[in-house]
Amino acid sequence: MITYRPFRNYDPPAIVEVWNDAFAGRGASLLRTPAVVERWIASRPFFDPSAFVLAFDGDRPVGFVLSGPGSNADASAEDRQIGVTCLLAVIVDYRRKGIGSELLLRSQNYLRRNGATTLLAGAMKPHNPYTFGIYGGSDSPGFLTSDQDAAPFLEYHGYQGAGTTLVFQRRIEGPLNIADARFGVLRRKYDLQIVPKSVLGSWWQEVQFGTMEPVEFRLDDKLTGQPMAAITVWEMEGYSWRWNTPAAGILDLYVDPEARRAGLGKFLVSQLLKYLQEQFFGIVEVQITERNQPAIALFRSVGFEPVDAGRTYKVDPRYLDPLDDDDE
Structure with missing residues (x-):
């Protein structure tokens, strides 16, 4: 008999066991220690054990679902009117037994009881309370299309695609071969700075990144000292174990509007790759x-190629049953 209950403090080893069985694809971090659960999930200020439901067959963990709130408009606080089913996992031997459907229902009921009027599935910026650092790759792309069971499962339960993110990678073991006639002028005009990214922006970003220490690569104008372009990068340690090579993720790229269309973004990315x-x-x-x-177009021009895509989904309210006192 399958039983369900909220997260308890001694559950991380069980979560790791389910995770490494259920998330075996390219876009999931390989969890090597239960401490990862604390770092990327339980340490969130809005973490609620009731939002993390585990499924058991006797004493054996066989699945889980993790839910959380969206972000408000300026990313300064959570917005519980938006609810996100961030992760749903069932180990391979227990799929197509109704466990995933029950976990999704429990996620929906939790979110609705806590004020959600918009229900999403798949954590994607700006509504990504969890998954960054452990699922999806360099950022939060929603559910990856390489996880082939996700889309048909969600569509069966009334979810429709609400946004798509493309995932690009570049291998850099061999020659980079990035040439541009503008680079010589840009080298004379700008200094490359590599500094810790101490201020990450919004409260929501600070929550996502936690104890992570990203690095900023910046191009400063030699005459004025003003930063004209910047790119933020982090070391994707958990994914490095999955891909068998050290990996880095680009979080954002900014070029000053007055300096665009002059090759500055391409030059900065080439320096980063080097x-x-x-x-x-x-x-x-x-x-x-x-x-x-x-x-x-910019990242394709420096050799990045598409490897995956992610989607976030929004449920059609007609697929939701009325809540009643027994929906716990």
């Missing part, structure tokens, strides 16, 4: 929304 290659990284990943065609 530095990471010298530090013996093997893969660099970036995620870009499908609507951002200029960024897609």
Whole structure:
């Protein structure tokens, strides 16, 4: 008989057991220690054990679902009117037995009872309370299409695609071969700075990144000292174990509007790749929304290739049953 209950403090080893069985694809971090659960999930200020439901067959853990709130408009606080089913896992031997459907229902009921009127599945910026650092790759892309069971399962339960993020990677073990006639002028005009990213922006970003220490690569104008372009990178340690090579993830790229269309973004990315290659990284990943065609063109021009895509989904309210006192 399958039983369900909320998270308890001694559950991380069980979560790791389910995780490494259920999430065996390219886009999930390989969890090597239960401490990862504390770092990336239980340490969140809005973490609620009732939002983390585990399924058991006797004493054997066979699945779980993790839910959380979305972000408000300026990323300064959570917004519980938006609820996100962030992760849903069932080990391979127990699939197609109704466990996933029951876990999803319990996630939906939890979110609705805590004020959610919009229900999403798949954590994607800005509504990504969990998954960064352990699922999805360099950022939070929603559920990956390489996890082939996700889309048909969610669509069966009334969810429709609500946003797509494309995942690009570049291998850098070999020659980089990035040439541009503008680079010579840019080298004379700008200084490359590599500094710790001590301020991450919004409260929501601070929560996502936790104890992670990203690095900023910045191009400063030699005459004015003003930063004109910047890119933020982090070491994807858990994914490095999965991909068998050190990996780095690009979080964002900014070019001052007055300096755009002059090759500055391409030059900065080329310098980043050169530095990471010298530090013996093997893969660099970036995620870009499908609507951002200029960024897609930029990263393709320096050798990045598509390897996956992620989607977030929104449920059609007609698929939701009325809540009653027994929906716990």
